[in-house]
Amino acid sequence: MDPKPGAPGAEADRGTRLVVNGDPLDWFEGMTVRDVLRAKNYVFKLIIVTVNGALVPRGSYDEAPVPAGADVKVVHLISGG
Amino acid sequence: MSTTTPDYTVRTSYTDDLETMKAAHRVLLEVPFTPSEPERGYNMRSLYVDLTTLTVKEKQVTPQMKDLFVGGRGFGLWYLWNATTPTTRWNDPENEIVIAPGPIAGITQYPGTGKSLVVSISPLTDIPIDCNVGGYYGPLLKFCGFDAIEIQGKADREVVIVVDGPRGVIRIEEAPLEPPDSHVLSEIFTHMYATGPEDYRNVSVVSAGKGSDHSYIGCLNFSWWDPKRKAARLKQAGRGGVGTVFRDKRLKALVVRGPVIKADLNHVADRARIQKVGSVINKEIHDLDAQQCNMRRQGTAHLVEVMDAYDLLPVKNFQYGNHPDTKNIASWVWDKRFTQGIPDGCWYGCTMSCSKGADGHVVKTGPYKGDVVTVDGPEYENAAGLAANCGIFDPDWLLESNFYCDTYGVDTISYGTLCAFVMECWQRGILNAERTGGLDLTWGNAEAQMEMLHQMARGEGFGVIAGKGIRQMKRIFAENGWGDPKLMNDIGMEVKGLEYSQYQSKESLAQQGGYALTNKGPQHDEAWLIFMDMVNKHLPTFEDKAEALHYFPLFRTWFGLNGLCKLPWNDIEPANNAEQPEPAKVPEHVHNYCEIASGVTGIEVTKEKIIEQSEKVYNFQRVFNLRRGYGKREHDWPPYRSVGPVTVEEYESRAERYDKQMREEIGVDPEGRTTEEKIAITRKYREDRYAKLCDAVYKRRGWTTDGVPTVETLKKLGIDLPELVELVKQHGG
Ligand code: SF4
Numbered sequence: 077m078d079p080k081p082g083a084p085g086a087e088a089d090r091g092t093r094l095v096v097n098g099d100p101l102d103w104f105e106g107m108t109v110r111d112v113l114r115a116k117n118y119v120f121k122l123i124i125v126t127v128n129g130a131l132v133p134r135g136s137y138d139e140a141p142v143p144a145g146a147d148v149k150v151v152h153l154i155s156g157g
Numbered sequence: 158m159s160t161t162t163p164d165y166t167v168r169t170s171y172t173d174d175l176e177t178m179k180a181a182h183r184v185l186l187e188v189p190f191t192p193s194e195p196e197r198g199y200n201m202r203s204l205y206v207d208l209t210t211l212t213v214k215e216k217q218v219t220p221q222m223k224d225l226f227v228g229g230r231g232f233g234l235w236y237l238w239n240a241t242t243p244t245t246r247w248n249d250p251e252n253e254i255v256i257a258p259g260p261i262a263g264i265t266q267y268p269g270t271g272k273s274l275v276v277s278i279s280p281l282t283d284i285p286i287d288c289n290v291g292g293y294y295g296p297l298l299k300f301c302g303f304d305a306i307e308i309q310g311k312a313d314r315e316v317v318i319v320v321d322g323p324r325g326v327i328r329i330e331e332a333p334l335e336p337p338d339s340h341v342l343s344e345i346f347t348h349m350y351a352t353g354p355e356d357y358r359n360v361s362v363v364s365a366g367k368g369s370d371h372s373y374i375g376c377l378n379f380s381w382w383d384p385k386r387k388a389a390r391l392k393q394a395g396r397g398g399v400g401t402v403f404r405d406k407r408l409k410a411l412v413v414r415g416p417v418i419k420a421d422l423n424h425v426a427d428r429a430r431i432q433k434v435g436s437v438i439n440k441e442i443h444d445l446d447a448q449q450c451n452m453r454r455q456g457t458a459h460l461v462e463v464m465d466a467y468d469l470l471p472v473k474n475f476q477y478g479n480h481p482d483t484k485n486i487a488s489w490v491w492d493k494r495f496t497q498g499i500p501d502g503c504w505y506g507c508t509m510s511c512s513k514g515a516d517g518h519v520v521k522t523g524p525y526k527g528d529v530v531t532v533d534g535p536e537y538e539n540a541a542g543l544a545a546n547c548g549i550f551d552p553d554w555l556l557e558s559n560f561y562c563d564t565y566g567v568d569t570i571s572y573g574t575l576c577a578f579v580m581e582c583w584q585r586g587i588l589n590a591e592r593t594g595g596l597d598l599t600w601g602n603a604e605a606q607m608e609m610l611h612q613m614a615r616g617e618g619f620g621v622i623a624g625k626g627i628r629q630m631k632r633i634f635a636e637n638g639w640g641d642p643k644l645m646n647d648i649g650m651e652v653k654g655l656e657y658s659q660y661q662s663k664e665s666l667a668q669q670g671g672y673a674l675t676n677k678g679p680q681h682d683e684a685w686l687i688f689m690d691m692v693n694k695h696l697p698t699f700e701d702k703a704e705a706l707h708y709f710p711l712f713r714t715w716f717g718l719n720g721l722c723k724l725p726w727n728d729i730e731p732a733n734n735a736e737q738p739e740p741a742k743v744p745e746h747v748h749n750y751c752e753i754a755s756g757v758t759g760i761e762v763t764k765e766k767i768i769e770q771s772e773k774v775y776n777f778q779r780v781f782n783l784r785r786g787y788g789k790r791e792h793d794w795p796p797y798r799s800v801g802p803v804t805v806e807e808y809e810s811r812a813e814r815y816d817k818q819m820r821e822e823i824g825v826d827p828e829g830r831t832t833e834e835k836i837a838i839t840r841k842y843r844e845d846r847y848a849k850l851c852d853a854v855y856k857r858r859g860w861t862t863d864g865v866p867t868v869e870t871l872k873k874l875g876i877d878l879p880e881l882v883e884l885v886k887q888h889g890g
Contacts (some may be wrong), residue, residue: 098694120688121449122727124735129501131735134448151695152688153734153741154727155450155460 098104103144109137112148122153163517165386165496169528170180171341172348176336179349182513183331185316186691188213192322192416193302193494196424198260198757199223201384203232204303204327206318208406209250209310213327219303225356226878228304230258230717231774233276234781236307237285243784247398248405250311256363256411257305258295261757263423266435267749268442269722271296271504273379278375279397279677281571281626282654284782286397286677289717291503291512292379293361294389296720297322300422300644308654314483319350319412323359330425331410331511331751336365339378340530340564342410343389344853345383350412358382359418362389363411365400371616372624374575374656375400376568383514385499391515391533391563392503396680397655398626418505426759434749435506442508442729449726454497455488456511457537462487464541469544469687470662473600474577475798475806478661482550490552491515509725518556520769521787523611525564532560534569541659542573547580548600558606565614567624567863570680576606578649587640593619627651647797653678653787665691666843667702668849674706676778676788683724684709689741703853712742714771718746719754726750735868773874776866777856780881783865784823792853792863800844805832808839815839865890 094103096116104111109132110123112118125132125140126149132140142148193200202219218232226235233255240253244398253681255276264270266476273295279286298306301322308318317332335345362380369375377394394400421428426706446452459482464470468478495513503512515532520789535555536541543558544550562569582588583598590597594613596605596619612620622633627649635642650657662668671684684876685704696705716723727743737744747764754762762770782788802808803816808815809832816827819835823842827835859870866886871877884890 097692117466118692122730124740134735140350150693151740152692153730153743154685154688155463 083100091144094142094144094148097150098147103142103146107142109140109142109148112142113137113150118150118152120152120155122155124151124153125149165499165514165531167529168388168531169365169515169525169878171344175345178332178334180346181332181334181481186211186213186329188327190215190302190325190327192325194422194424195263195299195304197426197759198423199228200302200304203236203257203307204298204320206308206329206829207310207494208308208312208316208329208408211329216289216307218692225623225773226777227260227718227770227774229257229262229274229715229720232257233274233287233309234285234304234774234778237276237278237780239779240307240309241278241551243786245278247278247283247571251309251401251511252278254300254308254399254723255305256295259718259720261753262755263296263299264425264431265418265420265505266431266752267429267725268438268502268507268509269504269725269752270506270720270748270753272716272720272722273394274717274720275377275399277397277399277488278787279399279401279655280401281398281628282678283654284677284787285778286655287717288377289722290379290392290394290642291381291392291722292364292726293381293415293504294411295362296504296609297359297413300415300418301413303389304474306411308406308408311405314431315407315409317346317410317412318408318413321350321414322416324416329338335409337364337370337404337409337566338564339391340389340560341564343378343380343391346410346412347389349378350414356618358384359416359469360414361413361638362410364566365403366564366566367614368562368567368610368624369400369404370614371621372567372613373398373401374571374624374628375402375404375566376548376570377403378566381503383499386514386531388531390503390512390531392611393563393568395568395570397677399570404566407696421758426755427756428768430531430756431753434752438725438746438749439508440787441731445732446509446729449730451488452509452724453813454495454510455492456495456501456534457512458491458513458535458540459488460537461540464537464660467692468664471577471659471661473548474546474581474648475657475661476581476804477810479575479607480550482543483545485550486544486552486555489632489839491535493571494552494556507722507725509596509729510622511724515556518560520560521553522607523561523614532556532562533563535559538659539569539573543606546573546577546659547606549603550601550883554603554607558603558610561607561614565610567610567613570658571626571726572610574650575623576609578597578627578630579609579623582640582645583635585640585644586647588594591676592639593872605887609615626654627656628654644803647803650685650798651679653792657677657799660685660687662687663801663878666846666850667696667705669795669800670702670706670846670854671709672799674851674854675710676775676782676794679795684712685709695741696780699702699849699853700849700857703857706854707857708768711768711771711775712747714775715750715767718770720752726780748815769874773876774872778871778874779860779866779879780871780884784884788864789888790855793851795847797840797844801839802836806821808836810830818842861889869874
């Protein structure tokens with residue numbers, strides 16, 4: 077779900093931040109998908125990552141760049157039980 | 158690969174007195190039968206046993222049964238409905254234990270296809286319970302010629318029911334000498350009833366244990382022979398006290414001896430169709446499991462540190478969601494403790510092979526102290542419940558409690574959750590040494606956890622009270638004036654009388670419903686929606702959550718109708734799953750299930766038909782609950798601990814999250830308010846949201862606002878049998 081207009085993480089901050097699953101995250105130069113996963117403590121392996129709507133292949137999280145202001149979705153599938 | 162695991166063939170043997178035990182058996186009844194093999198997944202007959210009158214008869218499986226109930230859990234519920242009245246209690250002779258594998262069960266070309274479903278009236282909940290269990294019993298029974306076994310009545314002595322397919326005979330034998338504990342009994346009976354070592358794999362034993370004798374949380378162990386380890390391994394039908402019912406019937410064991418398993422004993426309609434999708438998923442598992450869930454090395458224990466990282470691991474009776482010591486019970490520990498490189502499938506052909514075993518455990522306590530045993534597990538639920546939830550972060554003690562729960566026939570999930578409850582009662586002064594008979598139930602006291610379990614098995618002391626389950630304990634403690642009933646209701650993690658399984662649902666409204674809106678009680682095998690809801694934020698509205706709480710419980714019910722394991726559905730995913738629409742449903746695997754169901758039965762099964770088949774049974778089960786005086790809105794209300802923070806410590810441990818919700822969603826400024834005030838505000842908001850969720854879910858399911866299926870819903874589903882219609886009408890449906 078996208079953040080509501082005016083909510084933290086919405087357009088205003090996008091120069092120095094990005095949005096991950098609707099929540100804001102500080103951005104830094106050279107940031108990769110792996111950095112985002114680490115920052116969010118997303119350790120689960122059955123995930124699907126898109127950056128600005130484009131699917132990031134599972135093998136390339138270490139290199140895939142995340143630009144400032146990006147809309148990152150990390151979809152966790154279901155497991156266990 | 159680790160080289161630290163001990164010799165996996167070394168363990169204590171229990172067969173020394175086998176001849177003496179065998180000589181003490183007395184045949185009480187022997188009935189010949191004509192063995193048969195199923196045609197397109199069905200034998201079209203089941204076996205009925207009455208232990209009171211010592212009678213055995215065959216029953217026809219009718220086309221209507223197939224049509225309405227499919228098999229497995231559906232057959233179990235239908236037989237139970239017909240066998241009992243609205244007032245039958247769990248320990249009345251007419252209560253039954255029904256075991257039914259389902260039409261797909263027993264194929265070997267697709268992983269996860271050997272499950273049995275166990276159905277009975279539960280001593281914990283007073284409504285039907287259903288358990289999905291591996292091991293060989295169900296498929297072997299089917300290959301002897303029966304789609305289900307229905308056991309009614311009570312024996313007047315300890316008995317074993319033996320179905321010997323190759324010999325075409327059913328026997329009820331008095332079995333006075335064997336100890337009831339499962340790791341012993343499974344080994345003894347496998348040796349006793351097999352014709353020799355080559356035949357061990359064709360024998361399966363169902364048993365409970367001493368813990369089932371004295372508690373309401375008894376489970377059943379289904380065995381399968383592990384030829385590498387040369388051991389009878391165990392899988393559990395865990396929930397709701399089915400082992401308690403079993404032992405109350407004075408059943409020591411069920412034994413089946415089946416034919417040698419071959420590729421097409423189900424005589425399926427289109428084997429090539431099954432093989433085609435089977436070879437694809439087997440390749441997926443081979444190629445991708447190590448990068449995905451690593452089930453083949455770690456089983457579901459891979460989830461321990463994952464749940465901790467997402468604040469979802471139950472710690473200290475679900476107060477908290479993570480702990481620094483989780484590392485001591487995390488998957489890397491089990492990766493070393495489990496013997497690797499051995500096929501650990503609980504049915505033939507399961508390449509996922511996740512039924513891991515820890516060999517060489519030297520028992521520390523109790524009657525088997527000093528024995529060397531193989532522990533089946535721990536799986537995630539055991540690690541989370543017996544360890545983290547009780548503040549015990551020690552792998553050796555976890556193996557000890559896992560071993561004893563299994564062999565005593567005690568459900569690890571209920572035991573873990575109730576143990577966490579009594580430990581919190583100790584922390585809050587509701588219990589003390591005088592009240593527990595000297596048991597010091599301080600968080601983390603593993604020895605006390607074990608002693609309480611041994612007491613339960615011996616039928617002594619506080620262990621007997623604990624074994625009645627959380628609902629009864631709350632009543633007993635309140636009657637004794639030991640604590641505030643409201644607090645105990647808030648922290649006692651049970652709904653409908655069944656203890657919660659081991660996931661934190663506090664921060665996911667959808668999962669609060671996923672637990673409390675279940676038919677049988679809070680078990681994650683209906684719906685696990687936490688990631689979808691809390692992390693992905695894919696279910697923003699009540700309607701979205703209701704849709705998920707419609708689809709997933711129905712989809713997962715279908716596994717239980719057919720004798721399938723859920724794990725190969727979504728603990729492995731195709732390489733291109735991310736590119737599919739609705740990847741959380743794993744569309745390619747749903748397609749595979751349509752293919753294997755159609756391939757087995759010759760009836761075309763589509764993804765819509767999967768839901769339709771399940772919806773009939775799911776609604777039937779809801780009406781069954783209604784018939785027994787339950788199954789309404791008031792019975793779907795969760796303990797507040799599963800919805801939000803009960804105590805000051807709990808609120809403050811996640812203050813940032815709760816304050817943010819208060820500010821942004823509730824519209825109240827938390828600044829300057831006491832924690833108690835904030836707890837009250839949060840509680841009102843969250844309970845109100847839960848009530849709205851119920852409204853949305855009931856509407857989506859075609860139920861009244863009181864949670865009763867309407868006559869229109871029954872008609873739409875084709876289950877408008879007169880007695881069902883009459884019943885729902887009486888309740889406004
Ligand atoms: S996936 Fe695991 S639990 Fe399921 S059938 Fe296979 S081995 Fe058994």
